[in-house]
Amino acid sequence: MTVLLETRGLKKHFGGAHVINGIDFSINAGEIRCVIGPNGAGKSTFFKLITGEHRPSEGSVYFLGQDMSHVLPHERIRMGMSIKFQIPGVFPDLTVRQHLQLSLHRAKDDRPGSIDELLQRFMLEAEEHVFARNLSHGKKQWLEIAMAVSLGPKLLFLDEPVAGMSIEETHATGELIKRLSASGLTMMVVEHDMTFVKQIASRVTVLHGGSLLADGPLDEILARDDVAEVYLGKKK
Amino acid sequence: MKQTQMPLRGLRWLPWAVALCLPLVLDANTNGNLAYCLLWAFSAVGLAAMWGYGGILSFGQTAFFGLAGYGYGIFTLNFGDNWFESWLGLVTGLVISVVVAALIGYMIFFGRIKGVFIGIVTLSVTLVLETFMAQTAGPQWAIGEARLNGYNGMGGMPQLTIPWPGGALTLENTSFYYLVLILLFAVYAVMRRLLDGTFGLTLVAIRENPQRAEMLGVDIRRHQLLVFVLGSALGGLSGALYTIWGSYITPSTMGLTAAAMPVIWVATSGRKSIGGAILGTALLVWLSQNLAVYGSQYALILMGAILLIVVLAAPEGLLPFVVKHLRRLQGRAGRRGSRARFDETLKQEEGKS
Numbered sequence: 255m256t257v258l259l260e261t262r263g264l265k266k267h268f269g270g271a272h273v274i275n276g277i278d279f280s281i282n283a284g285e286i287r288c289v290i291g292p293n294g295a296g297k298s299t300f301f302k303l304i305t306g307e308h309r310p311s312e313g314s315v316y317f318l319g320q321d322m323s324h325v326l327p328h329e330r331i332r333m334g335m336s337i338k339f340q341i342p343g344v345f346p347d348l349t350v351r352q353h354l355q356l357s358l359h360r361a362k363d364d365r366p367g368s369i370d371e372l373l374q375r376f377m378l379e380a381e382e383h384v385f386a387r388n389l390s391h392g393k394k395q396w397l398e399i400a401m402a403v404s405l406g407p408k409l410l411f412l413d414e415p416v417a418g419m420s421i422e423e424t425h426a427t428g429e430l431i432k433r434l435s436a437s438g439l440t441m442m443v444v445e446h447d448m449t450f451v452k453q454i455a456s457r458v459t460v461l462h463g464g465s466l467l468a469d470g471p472l473d474e475i476l477a478r479d480d481v482a483e484v485y486l487g488k489k490k
Numbered sequence: 491m492k493q494t495q496m497p498l499r500g501l502r503w504l505p506w507a508v509a510l511c512l513p514l515v516l517d518a519n520t521n522g523n524l525a526y527c528l529l530w531a532f533s534a535v536g537l538a539a540m541w542g543y544g545g546i547l548s549f550g551q552t553a554f555f556g557l558a559g560y561g562y563g564i565f566t567l568n569f570g571d572n573w574f575e576s577w578l579g580l581v582t583g584l585v586i587s588v589v590v591a592a593l594i595g596y597m598i599f600f601g602r603i604k605g606v607f608i609g610i611v612t613l614s615v616t617l618v619l620e621t622f623m624a625q626t627a628g629p630q631w632a633i634g635e636a637r638l639n640g641y642n643g644m645g646g647m648p649q650l651t652i653p654w655p656g657g658a659l660t661l662e663n664t665s666f667y668y669l670v671l672i673l674l675f676a677v678y679a680v681m682r683r684l685l686d687g688t689f690g691l692t693l694v695a696i697r698e699n700p701q702r703a704e705m706l707g708v709d710i711r712r713h714q715l716l717v718f719v720l721g722s723a724l725g726g727l728s729g730a731l732y733t734i735w736g737s738y739i740t741p742s743t744m745g746l747t748a749a750a751m752p753v754i755w756v757a758t759s760g761r762k763s764i765g766g767a768i769l770g771t772a773l774l775v776w777l778s779q780n781l782a783v784y785g786s787q788y789a790l791i792l793m794g795a796i797l798l799i800v801v802l803a804a805p806e807g808l809l810p811f812v813v814k815h816l817r818r819l820q821g822r823a824g825r826r827g828s829r830a831r832f833d834e835t836l837k838q839e840e841g842k843s
Contacts, residue, residue: 305705307701327704327705328704328705328707328708328709328710331704331705331706331707332707336705337705339701339702339705343699343701343702343705344699344702345694345695345698345699345702345703346698347694347698348691348694348695348698352691355688355691356688356691356692356695356706357706359688359691359692360706360707360708401706405706405707
């Protein structure tokens with residue numbers, strides 16, 4: 255198995271607050287990895303350290319075997335990372351089509367299809383000429399994912415992809431992610447919704463207090479007492 | 491939908507057609523004055539690209555205006571007034587404004603200066619240039635044959651000429667008007683192509699959500715620098731043409747009042763519309779010129795009043811406001827027509843039964 259992303263001894267502190275305390279982590283090519291944990295576990299900070307939004311206080315991030323310490327965020331994207339933000343970061347004054355036009359233009363080698371194909375795949379055909387400010391929350395999330403996918407990434411980060419979605423939309427998003435995975439795309443998903451996690455992931459990583467608490471197959475992890483205690487707030 | 495928008499799209503070419511035909515019915519002197527109204531539009535287009543698309547509010551258009559104007563003057567006063575030198579002087583003025591814009595832009599964007607501070611920095615640059623040029627009245631302030639002359643202004647620069655059978659042809663009044671018009675159309679066409687394409691989309695994305703744009707792999711600072719240099723170069727083109735038109739330039743063209751004018755023109759005309767910026771600027775300069783006959787203070791008061799009214803009533807700018815309402819009216823008329831046809835059909839069906 256090819257290791258796509260790896261972190262070694264990753265630490266981050268803001269003044270005296272130690273948010274990430276030495277995480278060793280890796281994702282293999284073709285995997286869907288869900289990162290879960292209670293609020294304040296350090297998921298978002300961990301995510302931002304990988305994407306380059308924050309610089310680590312100690313330790314390193316390796317992508318495709320290359321140290322990312324001095325690689326700027328936009329350069330990481332060009333190397334094959336792609337991100338869907340927690341809060342939809344669409345551009346209000348651009349139409350759905352213009353969003354995909356823009357992101358496909360940024361794609362380098364592996365374009366995942368034409369604008370029309372992406373519109374169809376992400377169920378946005380009816381909204382092709384709608385300005386992003388007029389989209390529903392769920393459609394904005396799908397547009398975000400479509401933009402991230404259209405860059406033709408090697409590794410896709412999804413930060414809470416179903417936050418604020420209805421049950422139907424959540425299920426449809428899960429199926430969408432499974433289809434993307436079947437096409438060989440590697441994904442790292444940060445998510446709270448356990449039903450959704452169970453739908454898409456075979457392997458999860460649990461963070462707690464800025465450290466890696468558990469890592470392994472979903473069923474085994476959820477069966478662990480310590481995970482149930484910190485994540486679900488109960489003792490078995 | 492397309493049917494209702496077609497006539498309005500056709501209207502886009504109407505001002506160009508009118509501008510093309512105007513000199514046929516006006517005298518040469520008036521054509522020269524019209525050229526003056528049009529030449530400021532380059533600066534406005536540059537600001538519209540920066541501000542309307544890239545979200546960069548620059549008060550520095552006048553700095554590049556002055557640099558290119560003085561550049562043209564210094565070059566032609568030193569190297570002669572043949573046709574080739576006059577055009578080379580124009581290019582020199584533009585190159586100076588591009589180089590200085592690249593340096594200032596690099597410091598702004600790679601120094602991570604954002605938002606209102608860009609306005610403050612660019613305003614400071616133009617005011618520093620004005621202050622410096624204002625104290626150059628003494629004879630020691632000369633570059634070769636060119637006296638800078640402080641507030642008395644630098645004068646005596648040659649006009650543009652082109653080689654012509656029987657001697658060089660000086661571009662003045664009507665011919666200068668057509669030169670400005672051709673340049674303006676070329677700039678309009680290039681800017682529309684650029685801003686309607688992925689470069690424009692990228693700028694809008696940076697303006698609306700820079701963090702997201704960066705996560706699409708966009709080098710934000712490079713794009714901001716590019717549009718800043720492009721817009722500033724257009725400010726420079728206005729300055730060089732202004733100097734050619736009047737054979738004169740003074741430090742007040744880089745002063746506080748002058749620095750505010752492009753912002754007023756663009757805010758009034760519509761900062762997201764290149765065509766609107768051209769039309770609005772030409773009309774506002776024309777209005778300002780006519781009012782100046784009765785006292786320049788009236789023109790400034792009127793400009794301020796127009797800006798205030800537009801910002802309150804049509805914040806997106808006058809031309810986009812008018813177009814939006816015309817489209818709405820067209821839509822209503824279209825719906826009324828459909829309703830009438832539906833009623834007619836209904837009556838016919840009822841008559842049959």
